[in-house]
Amino acid sequence: MYRILLVDDEPMILKGLSVFIQQSGIRISSIRLAANGREALQAIGEELPDFVFTDIRMPVMDGLSLCEAIAKQEYPVQTVVVSGYGDFSYAQACMAFGVREYLLKPVAKRELADTLRRLVQRAEKQKPASAYLSVAKMDAWLERFDQAIYYMNRSQVQELLEEWRRETSAFQLQERQKAEMLEEFHGLLVKKLRAREMNIELDxxxxxxxxxxxxxAFGRFAERIGQTMDRLYRKRKGKWKDPIEEAKHYIERNxxxxxxxxxxxxQLGLHPNYFSVMFKQAxxxxxxxxxxxxxxxYAKRMLGEESHRITDISYAVGYADHSNFTKTFKKYEGISPSEYRQRLGI
Known part of the structure; x- marks a missing residue:
């Protein structure tokens, strides 16, 4: 997703460029507008754009001064000069400040599309490996957070949060971009957790x-994870063990x-359909x-003790109908409960 800043003192030029860029097909995060170089520098300080398109002749601060300021500040942005034919000499001067693209007014849609394509190609080549999370790495992070939250492993969650902080602190992004990245990651994590159908509120x-x-953003993200785990803990009646093991224990007790x-x-705070699939997989x-x-x-253990009557055993394992118990036991063991006892010598 690319952030674009358009700088021109003519509103119609800004509107036309904005429409052309939106129709270009490139992935756009935002398109912001500025009427002069000073406004542009303020906008760059608030949120670093990937591409800046600027006119040459503007009041307050012209495009040449803007290009010079961008170069001096060493902002990692690509600048495109957009000017009339008579300003070409000024546009050439901008080349000394690292400007590599020039568009002549009136801007043709095809020329703009070609320029954008070149900007994107350079951006992809120049992007530092540590400046973003690849899709594969994002999926890996999501899987780790998802597992730690679902199994309520608070120590592992804390380790993941600290690891996330260390890794993303090295990203060459502005503060707002880091916040947006965390917002996006949080949304994907919520979607993944919802797929588990845990029947709890998720922000x-x-x-x-x-x-x-x-x-x-990191503080809010950590807070949201803590809230999610607290809700899951309450839904599971304070149980911290593996849900499958808890299910087995519950069956055993009942x-x-x-x-x-x-x-x-x-009892586990899970949706029945999801629990059914998860239980079968485990x-x-x-x-x-x-x-x-x-x-x-359990019935076999009781049949091995002479003190238990077969009818009592059937009740003990949840069968009020003795004949149904006998039928199920024979299907499971191959012989009836009484034959099983006979083989034991009882």
């Missing part, structure tokens, strides 16, 4: 002000009850298959 935005610094998938999902079995297996294994 869509960091709610940053236009003049927020990167440090302020073998005598007709525990449903929806009930366990609610155990290789459906919720019902796992619950039945645990019931039958």
């Amino acid at each position: 869509d935005s960091l709610e940053l002000s236009p003049d927020s610094t990167g440090e302020e 073998l005598a009850s007709e525990v449903s998938l929806e009930e366990v999902a609610d 155990t290789g079995e459906t919720f019902v298959q796992y619950r039945t297996k645990r019931r039958m294994e």
